[in-house]
Amino acid sequence: MSFDTAYSGIGRLDLLSYRDTVVHRLDPRAKVVATLLFVAVVVSFPKYEVLSLLPFFLFPILVGALGDVPAGFIAKKVVAVSPFAVFVGIFNPLFDPGVVGIAPGVSVSAGWVSFASILVKFALTISAALLLIATTSFPGICRGLRRLGFPALFVSQLLFLYRYTFVLMEETMRVARARDMRSFGNRGTGLRVFVRIVGTLFLRTVERAERIYGAMLARGFRGEVPSMRREALRPSDAFFVLAAGCFFAVCRFVPVPQMVGRLARRLAG
Amino acid sequence: MHMADALLSPAVGGTFWAGTIGAIGFASKRLKERLDDRTIPLMGVLGAFIFASQMINFTIPGTGSSGHLGGGMILAVLLGPHAAFLVMASVLTVQALFFADGGLLALGCNIWNLGIYPCFVAFPLIYRPLAGDGRSARRILVASVASGIAGLQMGAFSVVLQTLLSGKTELPFGTFALMMQPIHLAIGVVEGLVTSGVINYVRAARPEILDSPASAMPLAAGVSLRNILAGFTVLAVVTGGALTWFASTRPDGLEWSIAKVTGKRELPGHERGAAASLKGLQEKTAILPDYGFKPSPIEPKAKKEESPPWPTVDAGTSASGLVGGVLVLGLALGIGWAIRAFRGYNRTGSP
Numbered sequence: 143m144s145f146d147t148a149y150s151g152i153g154r155l156d157l158l159s160y161r162d163t164v165v166h167r168l169d170p171r172a173k174v175v176a177t178l179l180f181v182a183v184v185v186s187f188p189k190y191e192v193l194s195l196l197p198f199f200l201f202p203i204l205v206g207a208l209g210d211v212p213a214g215f216i217a218k219k220v221v222a223v224s225p226f227a228v229f230v231g232i233f234n235p236l237f238d239p240g241v242v243g244i245a246p247g248v249s250v251s252a253g254w255v256s257f258a259s260i261l262v263k264f265a266l267t268i269s270a271a272l273l274l275i276a277t278t279s280f281p282g283i284c285r286g287l288r289r290l291g292f293p294a295l296f297v298s299q300l301l302f303l304y305r306y307t308f309v310l311m312e313e314t315m316r317v318a319r320a321r322d323m324r325s326f327g328n329r330g331t332g333l334r335v336f337v338r339i340v341g342t343l344f345l346r347t348v349e350r351a352e353r354i355y356g357a358m359l360a361r362g363f364r365g366e367v368p369s370m371r372r373e374a375l376r377p378s379d380a381f382f383v384l385a386a387g388c389f390f391a392v393c394r395f396v397p398v399p400q401m402v403g404r405l406a407r408r409l410a411g
Numbered sequence: 412m413h414m415a416d417a418l419l420s421p422a423v424g425g426t427f428w429a430g431t432i433g434a435i436g437f438a439s440k441r442l443k444e445r446l447d448d449r450t451i452p453l454m455g456v457l458g459a460f461i462f463a464s465q466m467i468n469f470t471i472p473g474t475g476s477s478g479h480l481g482g483g484m485i486l487a488v489l490l491g492p493h494a495a496f497l498v499m500a501s502v503l504t505v506q507a508l509f510f511a512d513g514g515l516l517a518l519g520c521n522i523w524n525l526g527i528y529p530c531f532v533a534f535p536l537i538y539r540p541l542a543g544d545g546r547s548a549r550r551i552l553v554a555s556v557a558s559g560i561a562g563l564q565m566g567a568f569s570v571v572l573q574t575l576l577s578g579k580t581e582l583p584f585g586t587f588a589l590m591m592q593p594i595h596l597a598i599g600v601v602e603g604l605v606t607s608g609v610i611n612y613v614r615a616a617r618p619e620i621l622d623s624p625a626s627a628m629p630l631a632a633g634v635s636l637r638n639i640l641a642g643f644t645v646l647a648v649v650t651g652g653a654l655t656w657f658a659s660t661r662p663d664g665l666e667w668s669i670a671k672v673t674g675k676r677e678l679p680g681h682e683r684g685a686a687a688s689l690k691g692l693q694e695k696t697a698i699l700p701d702y703g704f705k706p707s708p709i710e711p712k713a714k715k716e717e718s719p720p721w722p723t724v725d726a727g728t729s730a731s732g733l734v735g736g737v738l739v740l741g742l743a744l745g746i747g748w749a750i751r752a753f754r755g756y757n758r759t760g761s762p
Binding site: 148149151152155156177178181182184185186189192193196197199200203204206207208210213219220223226227230231233234236237238253256259260261263264267268270271272274275280283292293294295296298299300301302303304305306307309310311313314317318331332333334335336337338339340341342343344345347348350351352354355358359363364397398399400401402403404405406407 | 413415416417418419420421424425435436439440442443448449451452453454455456457458459460462463464466467468469470480489497498500501502504505507508509510511512513514515516574578579580581582583586587601604605608609612613616617620731732733734735736738739740742743744746747748750751754
């Protein structure tokens with residue numbers, strides 16, 4: 143991933159999170175809790191399960207559609223981070239030689255089934271995480287975490303990190319670009335130059351932190367970042383969590399695809 | 412080496428989340444006791460700095476492939492372990508959200524693997540004793556490389572353990588460890604070189620920055636004994652990494668012990684590979700869905716032992732399952748498409 147694409151990816155997610163839709167208006171706490179619940183339920187399925195996972199796609203699809211998040215953008219990001227899971231999962235077909243029938247007359251090795259299960263789980267959990275940040279502003283998530291009991295110091299650390307990520311990344315991008323223009327092929331991109339770049343950036347960062355600290359003291363900073371936002375949960379937030387929870391529970395314990403399939407066959411005659 | 416949600420079981424993910432939250436609480440508390448307000452913006456901006464530096468690629472010497480910085484050790488040296496751990500945790504959280512590196516359940520594992528080992532193990536036990544008072548560039552180099560290797564070896568091994576404990580993959584322990592440890596040995600060396608380079612650069616340009624955490628360092632007087640101890644630690648970790656080599660050529664030890672525990676001696680002949688042992692273990696815990704799959708006669712008996720989660724249905728189940736799966740997925744996609752189309756219509760339709 144080149145610096146520029148990574149940077150524009152973050153910027154785009156950040157921009158998306160400041161839109162105003164039904165999903166964006168939900169309380170960050172509700173979305174964080176629902177997403178964590180979703181991930182936990184999806185991951186709790188046994189390793190040979192593929193079909194029963196399919197109804198869960200409704201959650202990211204609904205959140206994405208109602209939140210007006212471009213589906214292609216999320217799909218591309220999911221594919222971009224998949225190598226590790228694919229790398230580890232691809233060994234299942236090799237090491238799991240048992241044969242299972244997936245349809246009348248068709249059978250494959252059990253490893254392929256568990257590999258498919260890993261891929262489906264991966265797509266579900268990663269898209270849910272991306273949609274959380276695409277529909278919730280990062281400061282909103284931080285406020286939610288604070289209200290959920292995370293230490294104040296850690297939450298202000300997250301807020302500072304977010305605030306200065308864009309500033310420092312633009313600076314870093316300029317330096318990296320300058321280096322790339324002066325280097326030919328692999329020359330000049332080695333460790334020696336890299337170390338000096340990081341060292342220089344570090345010193346600039348420390349000086350910047352000192353200026354920031356001075357500016358914050360002048361504005362009455364006493365060790366915590368205060369917030370003046372509305373903090374009460376509304377009925378719609380509670381309803382969202384409840385509805386999501388019920389949906390997950392039903393899909394976890396009832397074989398929905400089998401029932402739908404049987405119904406369809408009966409209707410077809 | 413980010414762990415991924417899809418490879419984790421809820422128990423393993425939850426356990427590491429609990430451990431990580433405990434560590435965050437502990438580090439926050441310790442830091443608050445002797446923190447001046449100045450450190451808070453410094454930590455925040457340094458987090459952004461690590462985040463940005465991780466995105467610069469550099470060429471790894473001798474290979475031509477490119478790598479990037481981890482940053483845990485640099486932070487530990489410059490900020491002290493507690494602050495460094497919080498910064499690493501925040502960087503990994505932002506990565507999990509914006510890059511979807513790993514995912515949300517795996518975040519606990521990732522903070523543990525990339526934060527705890529460098530900050531709370533490698534730094535105090537290896538870097539500090541080896542670097543001494545931090546005035547010799549060569550000692551800093553040796554300390555950085557040793558602690559860089561140790562931290563990454565522990566992290567990589569931890570990934571192997573988390574994956575195997577979760578039981579979603581069939582990878583045998585030996586093979587997986589053999590793949591992970593040597594790769595991370597190389598990454599650890601590079602990480603160590605970068606760490607020492609940056610520290611020495613900062614030391615030359617603004618030595619007073621290094622003094623604040625350095626004042627908390629032990630005095631140089633006790634170094635000789637500490638050096639020896641640290642040497643042993645490094646040796647132990649490195650040989651541990653090398654031993655996985657031998658372990659992997661004889662994976663039967665683990666297999667044999669698991670087979671003994673589960674009491675399955677009647678494993679079919681072709682399943683005697685390393686996969687069989689883990690599979691036996693997994694099948695004890697996993698519920699094999701009995702619809703759709705007809706276990707062939709060569710499958711081990713274990714699958715039958717588990718009582719089915721719902722009554723077994725007729726022979727056409729697998730077919731209706733497939734049909735239903737396709738229908739459900741199509742329905743979900745259709746709903747999404749309809750909402751989008753409706754929104755698009757509203758936007759263009761309304762003046």
